[in-house]
Amino acid sequence: MTGYKTQNNMKIDFDPPSSVTLSKVCKKYYLHHAKPTLVENILHQKNEGFWALRDITMAIKKGDKVGIVGPNGSGKTTLLKIIAGISSPTSGSIKTRGRLVSLIDVGAGFHPDLTGVKNIFLNGLLIGMDRKEITRKLKKIVAFSGVGEFIDLPLFTYSEGMKLRLGMAIAIHADPDVLVLDEGFGVGDQKFKEKIKRVYQELFKGKTVIVVSHDMYTIIDYCDKVFVMDKGRILYQGSVKSAIKKYKGNYNSSVKWYINQKRQNS
Amino acid sequence: MSLLSSKTSHFLELLMEMTARELNARYKNTIFGFVWALVNPCLQMVVISFVFRFIVKEPLPNYNLYLLSGLLVWNFFSSTQSKAVSSIVNERFLVKKANFPKEVIPLSIVLSGLLHLMASFFVFILLLLFLGLLSSSFLPQIVLGCLILLATSTGLALLTSALNVVYRDVSFFVQALLLIWFYVTPVVYALNSIPEKVVWLWKLNPLTFVLQSFQSIISSFYTFDQNLIIGNGALALLILFSGIVVFRNKSKTFDDWL
Numbered sequence: 001m002t003g004y005k006t007q008n009n010m011k012i013d014f015d016p017p018s019s020v021t022l023s024k025v026c027k028k029y030y031l032h033h034a035k036p037t038l039v040e041n042i043l044h045q046k047n048e049g050f051w052a053l054r055d056i057t058m059a060i061k062k063g064d065k066v067g068i069v070g071p072n073g074s075g076k077t078t079l080l081k082i083i084a085g086i087s088s089p090t091s092g093s094i095k096t097r098g099r100l101v102s103l104i105d106v107g108a109g110f111h112p113d114l115t116g117v118k119n120i121f122l123n124g125l126l127i128g129m130d131r132k133e134i135t136r137k138l139k140k141i142v143a144f145s146g147v148g149e150f151i152d153l154p155l156f157t158y159s160e161g162m163k164l165r166l167g168m169a170i171a172i173h174a175d176p177d178v179l180v181l182d183e184g185f186g187v188g189d190q191k192f193k194e195k196i197k198r199v200y201q202e203l204f205k206g207k208t209v210i211v212v213s214h215d216m217y218t219i220i221d222y223c224d225k226v227f228v229m230d231k232g233r234i235l236y237q238g239s240v241k242s243a244i245k246k247y248k249g250n251y252n253s254s255v256k257w258y259i260n261q262k263r264q265n266s
Numbered sequence: 267m268s269l270l271s272s273k274t275s276h277f278l279e280l281l282m283e284m285t286a287r288e289l290n291a292r293y294k295n296t297i298f299g300f301v302w303a304l305v306n307p308c309l310q311m312v313v314i315s316f317v318f319r320f321i322v323k324e325p326l327p328n329y330n331l332y333l334l335s336g337l338l339v340w341n342f343f344s345s346t347q348s349k350a351v352s353s354i355v356n357e358r359f360l361v362k363k364a365n366f367p368k369e370v371i372p373l374s375i376v377l378s379g380l381l382h383l384m385a386s387f388f389v390f391i392l393l394l395l396f397l398g399l400l401s402s403s404f405l406p407q408i409v410l411g412c413l414i415l416l417a418t419s420t421g422l423a424l425l426t427s428a429l430n431v432v433y434r435d436v437s438f439f440v441q442a443l444l445l446i447w448f449y450v451t452p453v454v455y456a457l458n459s460i461p462e463k464v465v466w467l468w469k470l471n472p473l474t475f476v477l478q479s480f481q482s483i484i485s486s487f488y489t490f491d492q493n494l495i496i497g498n499g500a501l502a503l504l505i506l507f508s509g510i511v512v513f514r515n516k517s518k519t520f521d522d523w524l
Contacts (some may be wrong), residue, residue: 030523086366087521100365108364111287113294122287125280126364130272 017097019178020060020083025092026155027053027078033244052078053089054232060208062097062177067219067240068212069247072231074235076212077182079229080104083210084180086194107167116142116151116158116166123170137173141180145169146192162163165192172199178208197221214246220262239254277367277408284374289381302381304389307337314454326456328399331484336453338386339480343355343419343473344444346379350423351430351440356524368517372423380416387480394484404483408501411479417502418472421509428509428516431523453475472501 014159030049043099053075059065068076083093084102109126110119120141124134134141145166150158156164171179198254200209200222211222219226219240226243228236236246241259293299311333318325326332350372354361357371394400430436451473452460460468468474475498476491 016519050293086362088518102365109287109360111291113291114287117285118290122283125276125283126360126366128276128366130276131279 017062017063017096020210021095022056022058023093025053025056025082025089025094026051027082027087028090043216051232053082056092056234058227060233061225062208062209063206064225065209067223068210068227068229069214069219069226069243074229075232080180080182080210080212099128099173099174100178101171101176102180103171104180105183106171107166110155110163110167112156113154115154118181119166120154120170123167124174127171127174128244129174134138141173144172150219155158156217161189168196172203176207177209179204181209181211216248217258220243220255235257274513277370279432280366281373281377283369284370285377288378292410300385307318307334307341307386310337314419318454326360328484331394331399333454335390335483336477338383338390338447338452339415339477340453342379343415344448346376346419347422347426347440347444350375351426351437354427354431354520355524356488362524369424369513372379372427373420376419399484401483405484407479407482410495414498414502415476417506420507421502424509424513425505428513431516431520448473469497470501472498472505474498480524
């Protein structure tokens with residue numbers, strides 16, 4: 001009996017529960033040559049379409065830091081949208097566990113006429129926090145964003161950088177189980193970037209993160225596992241090093257140096 | 267602790283916040299703010315009443331007030347519908363970027379309109395109290411009327427906003443529909459002036475009873491037709507139900523169409 005128990009415990013240790021599972025996910029987009037109208041649609045049912053995703057099956061375990069790379073139009077963003085629940089697959093199924101926050105857009109629902117604080121509540125609610133939680137974390141969010149006294153001013157007075165920082169601050173404090181990041185999340189100046197990287201390493205240790213990026217340095221910084229996509233399929237999955245090699249053909253000396261640096265630091 | 271599940275309470279909190287956003291955005295940088303919600307129906311009242319008196323001397327007792335009560339309700343309905351129909355398309359940046367119950371977008375428009383209606387009707391009731399014309403027996407009807415109005419507006423807002431994502435014609439259709447709908451709703455006239463032969467058309471209009479219930483505040487000359495209430499109520503529920511079903515179904519693919 002005890003033997004079984006140890007075995008079970010061991011199994012749980014080495015095999016954490018999956019946090020995002022996709023099975024045979026396909027996504028077809030229909031092409032519309034012009035804005036669809038009711039009459040057109042009834043008269044000639046054009047079903048021209050293309051498959052943005054074909055038969056994607058992947059299991060992302062809790063705590064995995066996954067990167068998705070691929071050329072433009074390979075289906076990365078579609079995949080991300082489906083994982084984030086913004087889009088739904090044409091066929092196949094997807095399961096996510098826990099709170100998922102996507103930074104496909106930083107600061108969704110921000111309204112220029114509302115104050116920073118009101119926008120924190122609006123955006124926070126939109127990404128899944130409740131009022132109590134936001135009230136509790138308000139001070140931290142404001143401090144992290146670094147917008148200072150502007151927080152009581154309407155958002156149209158903010159610079160672009162300030163808006164992005166505020167959005168990032170809210171998302172990070174939403175404390176998600178799964179964080180989905182689209183390219184271009186590395187916003188703000190160098191100082192803010194460093195801050196996010198630091199927070200990332202502290203707060204997201206056991207959490208699942210999925211990143212889409214063209215920037216190999218971002219992938220190296222944020223991921224331990226990479227999927228390479230092309231034409232809606234997953235071509236390859238493996239370690240950061242092997243995947244970059246696969247994707248880029250070869251990696252240049254600076255990427256090599258960067259990977260080694262990271263290994264030394266950790 | 268709370269009776270509601272966390273999902274429901276989150277939905278309500280989000281709805282409140284979106285409604286506040288809608289209200290805030292509407293009156294930003296206006297000097298008179300909410301007063302505009304009263305000025306418009308009053309202006310309409312003056313114009314319609316002026317024109318109507320050329321045709322009929324005193325169309326109905328307290329005609330001005332009768333008009334005003336009807337116009338307040340009708341304006342709620344028509345402004346809510348004409349805004350709601352394109353709401354999802356207008357909020358495409360939100361719909362495409364975040365995963366949240368999309369229902370809050372049209373619902374927040376209905377809710378903010380309802381708050382307006384309540385506020386302006388409150389002022390209207392004060393006016394009636396001042397004039398001593400408030401009829402006391404209105405309460406049960408008006409509650410029922412409110413429910414039917416709310417079901418119809420919500421259902422239609424959900425239905426049209428979801429369909430408009432795929433078929434952009436729907437917003438034009440709604441504009442045309444509202445234009446006609448105004449004349450088959452007893453706003454500027456009373457139902458008893460409609461010939462018996464065509465009155466069935468008015469009975470198919472879920473807003474007929476709603477208007478009557480609101481108008482009964484000033485002139486309790488209405489005897490409510492029970493069949494009308496049941497018919498209107500059933501129709502309102504049908505609209506609400508189909509709105510919910512269609513929205514649920516269509517909202518899955520909003521992202522593909524925006």
